[in-house]
Amino acid sequence: MIDANLITVMYVDLYVELLLFLIMFPLIPALILTVLRNENLRGIVVTAGAGICALGSILLLALPVGQNQLFFTVPAPGIALVMLVLEILIAGYLVMVSVKAKQFLITGFVLLQLLLIGGAEWLGLEGHAKVPDLLTDEFSAIMAVIIGVIGGIICIYALGYMREYHEHHKDLPDKRPKFFAILFLFLSAMFGVVFSNNLIWMYFFWEVTTLCSYLLIRYPENGEAVTNAFRALLYNLIGGACFPIAILYILMNGGSEHLGIGSLIAAGPAIALVPACLIAIAGCAKSAQLPFSSWLVGAMVAPTPVSALLHSSTMVKAGVYAIARFAPVFDGQILGMVIALIGGVTFLVTSCIAISQSNAKKVLAYSTIANLGLIVACAGVGTPEALWAAIFLIIFHAISKSLLFLSVGTVEHRVGSRDIEDMTGLAASMPKVSLMMLIGIAGMFLAPFGMLISKWASIHAFSQALPPFGMILIVILAYGSAVTVFFWAKWMGKLLEVRKWEESIEFQISRAEWAALIPLTALTIIACFGIAPISTYLIEPFLVMTYGPISELIPASNLMIMLLMLALIVVLPVLMVKILIPRRNLRRYMGGVTVHDGLMEGSIGMKREISLSNLYLEDLFPEAGLSKYGSLITIVLFCVLLIGLISGGVL
Amino acid sequence: MNTILTAIAFLILAPVIGVLVTGVDRIITARMQGRVGPPVLQPFLDIAKLFEKERVGVWQAPAVLIFLHLAFMVVTGLIFFGGGDLLLAIFALTLSEVFLVLAAYSTRSPYAHVGAGRELIQLIAVEPVIILTAVGFYEVTGSFAASDIMNFSGLPVILLPGIFISVVCILTFKLRKSPFDLSTSHHAHQELVKGVMTEFSGSTLGMVEIAHLYEIVILLGLVYLFFVGNPILGVLAIIIVYFLEMLADNSTSRVKWLPALRGAWIITLILGGGNIIALSLL
Numbered sequence: 001m002i003d004a005n006l007i008t009v010m011y012v013d014l015y016v017e018l019l020l021f022l023i024m025f026p027l028i029p030a031l032i033l034t035v036l037r038n039e040n041l042r043g044i045v046v047t048a049g050a051g052i053c054a055l056g057s058i059l060l061l062a063l064p065v066g067q068n069q070l071f072f073t074v075p076a077p078g079i080a081l082v083m084l085v086l087e088i089l090i091a092g093y094l095v096m097v098s099v100k101a102k103q104f105l106i107t108g109f110v111l112l113q114l115l116l117i118g119g120a121e122w123l124g125l126e127g128h129a130k131v132p133d134l135l136t137d138e139f140s141a142i143m144a145v146i147i148g149v150i151g152g153i154i155c156i157y158a159l160g161y162m163r164e165y166h167e168h169h170k171d172l173p174d175k176r177p178k179f180f181a182i183l184f185l186f187l188s189a190m191f192g193v194v195f196s197n198n199l200i201w202m203y204f205f206w207e208v209t210t211l212c213s214y215l216l217i218r219y220p221e222n223g224e225a226v227t228n229a230f231r232a233l234l235y236n237l238i239g240g241a242c243f244p245i246a247i248l249y250i251l252m253n254g255g256s257e258h259l260g261i262g263s264l265i266a267a268g269p270a271i272a273l274v275p276a277c278l279i280a281i282a283g284c285a286k287s288a289q290l291p292f293s294s295w296l297v298g299a300m301v302a303p304t305p306v307s308a309l310l311h312s313s314t315m316v317k318a319g320v321y322a323i324a325r326f327a328p329v330f331d332g333q334i335l336g337m338v339i340a341l342i343g344g345v346t347f348l349v350t351s352c353i354a355i356s357q358s359n360a361k362k363v364l365a366y367s368t369i370a371n372l373g374l375i376v377a378c379a380g381v382g383t384p385e386a387l388w389a390a391i392f393l394i395i396f397h398a399i400s401k402s403l404l405f406l407s408v409g410t411v412e413h414r415v416g417s418r419d420i421e422d423m424t425g426l427a428a429s430m431p432k433v434s435l436m437m438l439i440g441i442a443g444m445f446l447a448p449f450g451m452l453i454s455k456w457a458s459i460h461a462f463s464q465a466l467p468p469f470g471m472i473l474i475v476i477l478a479y480g481s482a483v484t485v486f487f488w489a490k491w492m493g494k495l496l497e498v499r500k501w502e503e504s505i506e507f508q509i510s511r512a513e514w515a516a517l518i519p520l521t522a523l524t525i526i527a528c529f530g531i532a533p534i535s536t537y538l539i540e541p542f543l544v545m546t547y548g549p550i551s552e553l554i555p556a557s558n559l560m561i562m563l564l565m566l567a568l569i570v571v572l573p574v575l576m577v578k579i580l581i582p583r584r585n586l587r588r589y590m591g592g593v594t595v596h597d598g599l600m601e602g603s604i605g606m607k608r609e610i611s612l613s614n615l616y617l618e619d620l621f622p623e624a625g626l627s628k629y630g631s632l633i634t635i636v637l638f639c640v641l642l643i644g645l646i647s648g649g650v651l
Numbered sequence: 652m653n654t655i656l657t658a659i660a661f662l663i664l665a666p667v668i669g670v671l672v673t674g675v676d677r678i679i680t681a682r683m684q685g686r687v688g689p690p691v692l693q694p695f696l697d698i699a700k701l702f703e704k705e706r707v708g709v710w711q712a713p714a715v716l717i718f719l720h721l722a723f724m725v726v727t728g729l730i731f732f733g734g735g736d737l738l739l740a741i742f743a744l745t746l747s748e749v750f751l752v753l754a755a756y757s758t759r760s761p762y763a764h765v766g767a768g769r770e771l772i773q774l775i776a777v778e779p780v781i782i783l784t785a786v787g788f789y790e791v792t793g794s795f796a797a798s799d800i801m802n803f804s805g806l807p808v809i810l811l812p813g814i815f816i817s818v819v820c821i822l823t824f825k826l827r828k829s830p831f832d833l834s835t836s837h838h839a840h841q842e843l844v845k846g847v848m849t850e851f852s853g854s855t856l857g858m859v860e861i862a863h864l865y866e867i868v869i870l871l872g873l874v875y876l877f878f879v880g881n882p883i884l885g886v887l888a889i890i891i892v893y894f895l896e897m898l899a900d901n902s903t904s905r906v907k908w909l910p911a912l913r914g915a916w917i918i919t920l921i922l923g924g925g926n927i928i929a930l931s932l933l
Contacts, residue, residue, distance in 0.1 A: 425759075448742070448746075459782065459785075459786065467931035467932055470931065471927050472928060475783065475928065478782040479920070482775040482778035482779050483775055485749065489749050493752060493755075493757070493767055497759055498757065555736075561730060568719075568726070572718065572722055576715065577715055580711070580855075581711050582708030584705065586707050589760055589762070610761055620912070620913075
């Protein structure tokens with residue numbers, strides 16, 4: 001029998017090459033796409049580039065890591081200098097655009113960050129070279145697959161979508177070469193974030209993702225897009241400023257060897273808690289937690305593939321990744337609970353806001369923020385079970401959300417609206433896409449589908465967390481989860497509410513769009529059925545490596561029941577449809593005055609079309625009011641966090 | 652092995668118990684209103700009659716969705732009485748409810764549409780308490796498994812009075828009693844015709860009724876759990892609680908959905924939420 005660790009050692013060279021390949025390779029299509037004008041060639045480059053990224057990430061997941069975290073030092077001495085130069089160049093660019101647009105607050109934050117990271121580099125010149133630059137374990141491999149596979153699928157989808165986008169928006173300049181180049185740059189930076197062990201490296205890639213999101217949100221180049229792009233930039237810079245402070249803190253406390261994530265976490269809360277909390281603040285800004293959330297909602301002005309990318313496989317996932325990475329540090333800490341409460345409040349408030357929205361993309365945006373909130377809550381609690389739930393939430397959210405965004409984008413181009421009310425009866429006019437949407441929505445909130453298992457695990461985890469915070473989180477979760485049922489179910493209802501049978505309009509959907517929607521639907525289903533292997537082979541080894549031996553996370557009997565329920569939903573309708581099908585179809589009942597289906601006769605003989613609309617409860621769940629109070633509460637919580645950090649005598 | 656037997660007993664006996672409960676309910680309700688009322692087995696006869704009717708509908712989807720509603724109501728009961736994870740049972744119950752709502756939406760009837768919206772309001776009014784109840788039982792017994800809770804020797808209600816009152820409150824929603832029968836009414840020809848059920852007929856409506864019989868037994872089982880250490884007290888509690896629900900049903904008229912939601916949330920947040928938070932500090 002061969003020791004698993006031995007195998008790992010045999011693969012070490014392959015690993016370091018693969019990690020570097022994943023970070024560096026997307027830059028090649030990015031460079032080619034910048035200069036490529038031909039649409040067909042672009043299609044080939046994007047498809048090939050996305051395919052290679054996806055395959056690379058899958059290969060990484062397939063390689064045996066066992067219960068190890070592997071660290072690598074990149075044998076290139078000048079690389080720190082190159083990064084510093086690039087950071088200065090990015091900062092210079094941001095200063096230029098922000099001064100030009102008179103956004104001096106942004107200029108200030110760019111300069112502040114440059115100052116801080118410059119100081120850190122100067123302090124750490126001799127120190128940080130000792131820290132391994134890269135790491136990989138099951139968690140970063142999972143993240144890599146989310147980035148590579150889902151990100152790649154979105155890039156391919158964008159080919160078809162962006163062609164139509166420019167047919168619909170003839171007034172916009174066609175900047176697609178730049179657009180696709182940034183997409184690949186984004187993927188590269190994301191791989192960098194999840195593979196970095198050296199915090200200075202991570203910070204560099206972190207800032208590149210901020211830059212990419214700014215450029216992508218700005219894409220339509222109208223007033224609203226530019227304003228929202230600057231807001232996204234500002235919020236992420238505010239949060240991002242905490243990152244170099246964390247690095248400085250580590251260096252000033254003399255522990256330059258703790259500049260590596262692995263050794264920092266291993267050092268325990270006494271050393272790691274302050275930097276972990278600071279990075280968590282940066283993570284909260286990046287994953288759009290209250291009060292930072294408005295940047296992600298504003299980002300909706302960008303074309304749909306950008307939203308899908310930001311929401312499912314990049315940007316916001318970098319934020320929760322960073323927080324979840326430090327989850328073991330937060331375990332049992334009051335400050336961890338404060339972070340968890342920030343996530344919990346965000347979850348509850350944004351779920352409530354989602355009820356009052358009829359714009360499909362806004363519903364998706366708010367539910368993303370809500371889900372990220374739940375992930376932050378789990379990561380802040382920091383117990384093995386909570387981290388298990390957090391990682392599952394990340395996986396299911398990435399898959400279901402990208403599927404939903406892309407199907408909404410597809411529908412939007414056919415129906416000409418992104419309003420849920422205009423999706424009435426989509427089951428008739430676009431049966432395949434609406435089935436995919438239903439699967440995506442089910443994955444987001446219904447038992448026994450993906451997300452619900454994470455909620456189940458969250459409740460289990462919170463019930464064992466530090467009292468009374470655990471119970472407060474459960475109350476938040478109980479109400480928030482009820483609210484999510486409301487807005488998802490009424491959306492599903494709209495799709496099924498077939499008024500009259502119409503011609504299918506699905507034949508106009510491009511190949512690129514199908515090529516994205518079908519695999520994502522398949523992934524959603526596979527992930528739902530694959531909970532057990534995902535847990536056993538990927539997440540549990542990571543948890544054992546992080547926490548040592550852990551108790552059983554999800555009893556096999558419960559898993560069996562969930563799988564049986566899943567099978568019932570798939571099998572029962574197929575078995576029963578023949579028996580249940582009505583023998584005679586009738587018109588619906590309208591109180592006796594129906595003229596024909598869908599037309600009603602009024603009191604003075606006027607014929608009226610029936611129109612039905614869902615409840616949006618704007619009075620009960622007003623967007624402005626809820627955001628205001630939610631922001632207020634979270635600002636107080638952030639203050640508590642900061643006071644806690646400072647009064648610990650450490651900052 | 653014992654739990655499997657209980658689960659099978661639930662599968663077979665629940666409709667019988669459900670019929671008896673609703674039959675007695677109808678007689679007592681009639682007496683309260685100065686009528687004689689139907690025979691005890693009338694609910695059974697009503698349902699049996701439904702299955703003899705011609706199968707008509709607006710299209711295929713509602714009947715299939717209603718079948719899933721019934722199937723998952725049964726699954727809920729099997730998990731619950733089979734000693735499974737309480738949270739899992741709750742999520743299955745929610746799933747079942749969502750299928751009912753989707754069925755109502757898919758009938759494309761304006762009455763059903765309004766009913767579906769209200770049914771969802773009722774769902775979010777009661778959902779938090781049910782989750783809090785499971786967590787409350789966890790705090791008391793140290794387990795989410797119904798089998799462990801059923802073997803508990805004390806009276807959970809002593810530590811969970813707030814949760815218990817909350818559950819009694821939301822039972823009025825779940826049993827479709829006034830003042831909270833927003834989405835379906837006992838009495839025909841009211842503002843919503845029959846809410847979510849407007850377009851269901853024949854066997855489809857029959858399945859809705861059977862699902863409700865199962866649901867009644869599950870809910871009464873939940874009430875029993877609060878008194879699990881003392882079976883006599885448990886049965887007594889079920890009888891008293893159910894009688895209170897009937898009393899409320901017959902002495903109140905329907906409220907609007909907004910005060911219903913607000914009221915349910917505020918009461919359950921203070922009593923239920925307060926209860927489990929206080930308990931965690933003990």
